[in-house]
Amino acid sequence: MNMVLLGPPGAGKGTQAQRLAKAFDLRHLSSGDMLRAERRAGTALGKRVESYMDSGALVPDDIIIEVVLSQLPSESEAAGCMLDGFPRTETQAESLDKALADAGRKLDLVLELTVPDDVIVERITGRRICPKCDGVYHIRHTPPKKAGVCDREGAELVHRPDDTEAVVRQRLAAYHGQTKPLEVYYRRKGLLVEADGMQSPDAVFACCRKIVGDRMHRRGD
Numbered sequence: 342m343n344m345v346l347l348g349p350p351g352a353g354k355g356t357q358a359q360r361l362a363k364a365f366d367l368r369h370l371s372s373g374d375m376l377r378a379e380r381r382a383g384t385a386l387g388k389r390v391e392s393y394m395d396s397g398a399l400v401p402d403d404i405i406i407e408v409v410l411s412q413l414p415s416e417s418e419a420a421g422c423m424l425d426g427f428p429r430t431e432t433q434a435e436s437l438d439k440a441l442a443d444a445g446r447k448l449d450l451v452l453e454l455t456v457p458d459d460v461i462v463e464r465i466t467g468r469r470i471c472p473k474c475d476g477v478y479h480i481r482h483t484p485p486k487k488a489g490v491c492d493r494e495g496a497e498l499v500h501r502p503d504d505t506e507a508v509v510r511q512r513l514a515a516y517h518g519q520t521k522p523l524e525v526y527y528r529r530k531g532l533l534v535e536a537d538g539m540q541s542p543d544a545v546f547a548c549c550r551k552i553v554g555d556r557m558h559r560r561g562d
C-alpha cells in the first residue's frame with residue numbers, strides 16, 4: 342500500500358500521517374521534516390533550501406524530488422509508504438509515478454484533507470513543534486500536558502519561522518497555485534478520496550483510518 346496525503350499547509354497532514362503510518366505499518370516520508378532535518382544538520386542542501394522555506398515558497402522540483410524519492414522503500418522491502426507533503430507540483434507527481442513504477446510499486450490512494458483557508462491561518466500560527474520528534478501541537482486545540490514542552494521528549498517546543506501569518510499566506514498562495522491542480526491529476530487516475538479536515542484530530546483520524554482500511558482491503562492486503 343503506497344499513499345499520498347494531500348492538503349493545504351495546516352490541514353493536519355503531519356499529525357494524521359504519523360498516526361496512519363503507525364496504524365498501517367507504513368513508512369512515513371515527510372518532505373518538510375526531511376528538509377528541516379537537513380537544515381538542523383547544517384548541510385549544503387539545508388542551506389540551499391533555507392530561503393525558499395522561510396519565505397513560504399516551494400523549493401525547486403529537482404531538489405525535493407531527489408531528497409524524497411531516494412527514501413522510497415526499495416522493491417524488496419515489504420513496507421508501503423505514506424508520503425506527506427510530497428508531491429506538491431505536477432512535475433513531482435509524475436516523477437513519483439515513475440519512481441514507484443521503477444521500484445515495482447504503484448500509488449494506491451491519495452487522501453486529501455480539506456480545510457478552508459480562513460481556518461488555516463489560525464491553526465498554523467498556533468502550531469508548535471517538537472524539535473526532537475517533530476511532534477505537532479496546537480496551543481489551544483491540542484496543547485501539550487506542560488505548556489511549551491513536548492509530552493514525549495520533554496524538549497522545548499518551537500514556533501516554526503514559516504508558521505507566522507505573513508509566511509502562511511505565501512504558503513497558501515503556493516498551495517493554490519501549484520499543488521491544488523494535483524486534485525485533477527489524481528482524480529483522473531481514480532485515486533483521490535477527500536476527508537473533512539475540519540473535525541477534531543481524533544474524528545479525522547477515524548475517518549482516514551476507514552478510508553485507508555477500505556482501500557487496503559480492496560487491493561487485497
Ligand code: AMP
Nearest residue numbers: 372373393394398399400405426427429
Ligand atoms: P511542510 O512542513 O510540508 O509544510 O513544508 C515546509 C516547507 O518545505 C514548504 O513551505 C516548502 O518550502 C518546503 N517543501 C516541503 N515539501 C515540499 C515539496 N514537495 N515541494 C516543494 N517544497 C517543499
